[in-house]
Amino acid sequence: MIDVCDIQVMKPLLAEHGFHFSKAKGQNFLTQKWVPESIALEAGVDETAGVLEIGPGIGPLTQQLCLRAGKVCAVELDQRLEPILKQTVGAFPNLEIIWGDVLKLDVPTLVGEKFAGLRPMACANLPYYITTPILTALLEAECFDSVTVMVQKEVAQRIAAQPGTGDYGAFTVFCQYYAEPELLFDVPAHCFLPQPKVTSAVVSLRCRKELPWDIADQTVFFRTVRSSFAMRRKKLSNGLASGFPELGKAGAEEVIAQCGFDANVRGETLSIPEFAKIANAIAARRN
Ligand code: SAM
Numbered sequence: 001m002i003d004v005c006d007i008q009v010m011k012p013l014l015a016e017h018g019f020h021f022s023k024a025k026g027q028n029f030l031t032q033k034w035v036p037e038s039i040a041l042e043a044g045v046d047e048t049a050g051v052l053e054i055g056p057g058i059g060p061l062t063q064q065l066c067l068r069a070g071k072v073c074a075v076e077l078d079q080r081l082e083p084i085l086k087q088t089v090g091a092f093p094n095l096e097i098i099w100g101d102v103l104k105l106d107v108p109t110l111v112g113e114k115f116a117g118l119r120p121m122a123c124a125n126l127p128y129y130i131t132t133p134i135l136t137a138l139l140e141a142e143c144f145d146s147v148t149v150m151v152q153k154e155v156a157q158r159i160a161a162q163p164g165t166g167d168y169g170a171f172t173v174f175c176q177y178y179a180e181p182e183l184l185f186d187v188p189a190h191c192f193l194p195q196p197k198v199t200s201a202v203v204s205l206r207c208r209k210e211l212p213w214d215i216a217d218q219t220v221f222f223r224t225v226r227s228s229f230a231m232r233r234k235k236l237s238n239g240l241a242s243g244f245p246e247l248g249k250a251g252a253e254e255v256i257a258q259c260g261f262d263a264n265v266r267g268e269t270l271s272i273p274e275f276a277k278i279a280n281a282i283a284a285r286r287n
Pocket of ligand 1: 056
């Protein structure tokens, strides 16, 4: 197996195919084998797993996944990588490469078709310019056991943040609504070619089998969350009044009091069950 992380191998391989990195496609390729190995190991990939990989690049993580998984489907946007991937991962019988934009995929249908009888999971060194939409699609698909991804460290910290901290925000609540995150390890910039300007980190999201929240209306819940963080330095009543104009300031204050919170409470201190309580009270008033 070609060690695509070895810079002495990678550079001639890329040159042979006249490949130049595309910044617009978020191409930073791994140059340290311990990173893709650790991602595959920490994700618990074994022969019972069907793994969706996003952005295989020249295949360092793909190799580690194919060595362990029952099946791997890798979705890659940049078709210039086809001849390189043929050389680096073409021999794996359990690999299927899907050419196209991951954001245009119907993820639940793909998972149903490709991973029947397997434990579906997603693993990726994500293209950072579309981290949020990709994670949103993977979690909303509600079809994975786990999602293990490399992202910017700052994003990983936001995903795993606790209420009342500066990193806690609407995206934290969204991720923790669907999954339980765990920060795994940092990956310094020198582990990539070209080197990104930021430190990266690998985070694992264990997807909830059943959502444990008692939520009357999911749309109202997420609107409550977004409104609460839209004015994070202000009182929750201001955010709710602006996110739900039909409530008005007085209605927002009533909801907060009815749910047993202090009038000065701020959205950034609320846990998911507390957001649910407020969202349910708003939903009840609207009915
Ligand atoms: N997995 C490789 C590695 O770790 O070295 C490459 C990771 S690189 C950060 C991100 C990869 O995602 C690139 O190969 C890029 O072409 C691909 N990519 C970018 N946008 C994409 C999209 N919308 N759909 C699928 N793949 C995409």
